Amino acid sequence: xxxxxxxxxxxxxxxxxxxxxxxxxxxxxxxxxxxxxxxxxxxxxxxxxxxxxxxxxxxxxxxxxxxxxxxxxxxxxxxxxxxxxxxxxxxxxxxxxxxxxxxxxxxxxxxxxxxxxxxx
Amino acid sequence: xxxxxxxxxxxxxxxxxxxxxxxxxxxxxxxxxxxxxxxxxxxxxxxxxxxxxxxxxxxxxxxxxxxxxxxxxxxxxxxxxxxxxxxxxxxxxxxxxxxxxxxxxxxxxxxxxxxxxxxx
Amino acid sequence: xxxxxxxxxxxxxxxxxxxxxxxxxxxxxxxxxxxxxxxxxxxxxxxxxxxxxxxxxxxxxxxxxxxxxxxxxxxxxxxxxxxxxxxxxxxxxxxxxxxxxxxxxxxxxxxxxxxxxxxx
Amino acid sequence: xxxxxxxxxxxxxxxxxxxxxxxxxxxxxxxxxxxxxxxxxxxxxxxxxxxxxxxxxxxxxxxxxxxxxxxxxxxxxxxxxxxxxxxxxxxxxxxxxxxxxxxxxxxxxxxxxxxxxxxx
DNA sequence: GTGGTCTAGACCACC
DNA sequence: GTGGTCTAGACCACA
Numbered sequence: 135x136x137x138x139x140x141x142x143x144x145x146x147x148x149x150x151x152x153x154x155x156x157x158x159x160x161x162x163x164x165x166x167x168x169x170x171x172x173x174x175x176x177x178x179x180x181x182x183x184x185x186x187x188x189x190x191x192x193x194x195x196x197x198x199x200x201x202x203x204x205x206x207x208x209x210x211x212x213x214x215x216x217x218x219x220x221x222x223x224x225x226x227x228x229x230x231x232x233x234x235x236x237x238x239x240x241x242x243x244x245x246x247x248x249x250x251x252x253x254x
Numbered sequence: 255x256x257x258x259x260x261x262x263x264x265x266x267x268x269x270x271x272x273x274x275x276x277x278x279x280x281x282x283x284x285x286x287x288x289x290x291x292x293x294x295x296x297x298x299x300x301x302x303x304x305x306x307x308x309x310x311x312x313x314x315x316x317x318x319x320x321x322x323x324x325x326x327x328x329x330x331x332x333x334x335x336x337x338x339x340x341x342x343x344x345x346x347x348x349x350x351x352x353x354x355x356x357x358x359x360x361x362x363x364x365x366x367x368x369x370x371x372x373x374x
Numbered sequence: 375x376x377x378x379x380x381x382x383x384x385x386x387x388x389x390x391x392x393x394x395x396x397x398x399x400x401x402x403x404x405x406x407x408x409x410x411x412x413x414x415x416x417x418x419x420x421x422x423x424x425x426x427x428x429x430x431x432x433x434x435x436x437x438x439x440x441x442x443x444x445x446x447x448x449x450x451x452x453x454x455x456x457x458x459x460x461x462x463x464x465x466x467x468x469x470x471x472x473x474x475x476x477x478x479x480x481x482x483x484x485x486x487x488x489x490x491x492x493x494x
Numbered sequence: 495x496x497x498x499x500x501x502x503x504x505x506x507x508x509x510x511x512x513x514x515x516x517x518x519x520x521x522x523x524x525x526x527x528x529x530x531x532x533x534x535x536x537x538x539x540x541x542x543x544x545x546x547x548x549x550x551x552x553x554x555x556x557x558x559x560x561x562x563x564x565x566x567x568x569x570x571x572x573x574x575x576x577x578x579x580x581x582x583x584x585x586x587x588x589x590x591x592x593x594x595x596x597x598x599x600x601x602x603x604x605x606x607x608x609x610x611x612x613x614x
Numbered sequence: 615g616t617g618g619t620c621t622a623g624a625c626c627a628c629c
Numbered sequence: 630g631t632g633g634t635c636t637a638g639a640c641c642a643c644a
Contacts, residue, residue: 227371231371301638324616399598482612491587
């Protein structure tokens with residue numbers, strides 16, 4: 135999956151989200167070792183400083199942790215990953231509903247719209 | 255409806271979105287005159303220049319236009335408003351799906367999630 | 375000829391130009407009486423005050439003059455009209471050339487462009 | 495080339511036009527980095543905010559784009575520049591013709607006038 | 615009173 | 630150092 139970084143939001147934020155998705159969707163498995171900062175930076179085409187910032191921010195979520203000498207690893211904690219997944223999904227759905235309700239749609243209409251979208 | 259401006263995104267962007275919603279959801283009708291820049295600025299609690307920027311950016315969408323000395327008006331082009339409404343909705347749905355699909359959900363699962371949300 | 379007023383430049387300026395063209399191109403002949411301010415304003419669809427300002431500005435060019443009680447008249451001075459015509463044309467051509475030369479065109483190329491345009 | 499700003503039209507509009515000409519006539523090449531907002535503002539003798547407005551308006555034409563932290567750049571899309579050049583030229587010629595035709599000149603006469611001008 | 619323009623000066627996130 | 634955002638306050642032409 136390409137990194138597709140744009141300039142709509144800060145690059146390091148996009149990197150964090152990209153990595154979160156990779157972890158949550160299973161591209162990286164629990165316990166996996168992440169590539170080095172330098173390799174990740176090269177892959178994403180960004181400055182290593184930027185990747186460094188993204189990774190250390192990501193650490194604060196608990197999804198990854200760094201072992202001083204041997205590198206960075208995905209958490210072993212499977213339930214944490216599931217919790218993050220659920221939390222991300224909940225936020226997405228709630229925002230989706232709120233914004234459509236502001237436009238004047240009811241719950242039923244929203245479901246209808248979603249169904250139509252899948253049929254396309 | 256309060257303005258509820260936060261600092262997640264630039265204020266003028268939030269103002270644009272707020273006004274778009276107001277127009278699309280019918281708070282302002284086609285042809286309506288908007289309050290003056292100064293009044294809107296006071297209402298939203300921002301500097302008149304900030305409101306001015308928001309409004310002149312909004313103008314580029316065609317939803318409003320300004321008559322130099324008499325004020326700003328909502329377009330009377332009803333179909334344009336509907337088109338914008340549809341376009342906004344489409345974007346929302348598409349982004350919603352894309353982000354959930356990135357997390358590994360299928361179309362059916364997404365519909366299920368949406369239904370569950372409405373039942374809460 | 376419709377008035378076609380837009381909001382790109384001040385309305386009274388557009389009115390002045392419109393009237394100048396009418397005089398120079400012979401819609402109004404030397405010595406003709408102009409319609410009343412009120413009638414002109416109605417025809418153009420503008421506020422009489424605006425038409426008034428346009429006319430009094432136009433007077434300063436000498437193309438029209440007002441006879442206190444009987445109304446406004448086009449000048450009798452045929453040569454003045456021709457002079458204005460020539461002056462307007464000269465300005466147009468000069469500006470046209472300057473702007474195209476700034477874009478890197480030579481005189482010959484400009485002539486060529488003009489010829490091509492007439493053939494369309 | 496000096497900036498020669500006058501007060502006939504808004505300063506930021508004159509700046510936009512100035513930069514467009516610079517890009518289209520090749521003073522700035524595709525992909526070039528523009529001077530910083532502050533430097534350009536100093537060079538033109540205007541407030542940085544004014545230059546900022548001009549540049550961000552110019553951005554909407556696609557001729558330049560900004561990289562948040564590294565600066566502003568001319569588009570590398572060579573064909574876009576050519577298209578803009580053509581479009582600018584077309585507009586100029588059309589306006590030139592329309593205004594002279596309103597004054598009662600025919601196409602042939604206009605060509606004649608243009609030729610005479612070049613011979614001076 | 616209306617929109618529009620401009621200046622001056624500050625602060626911010628990002629790289 | 631870069632672009633971007635925001636405030637405060639002033640002035641202008643127009644109708």
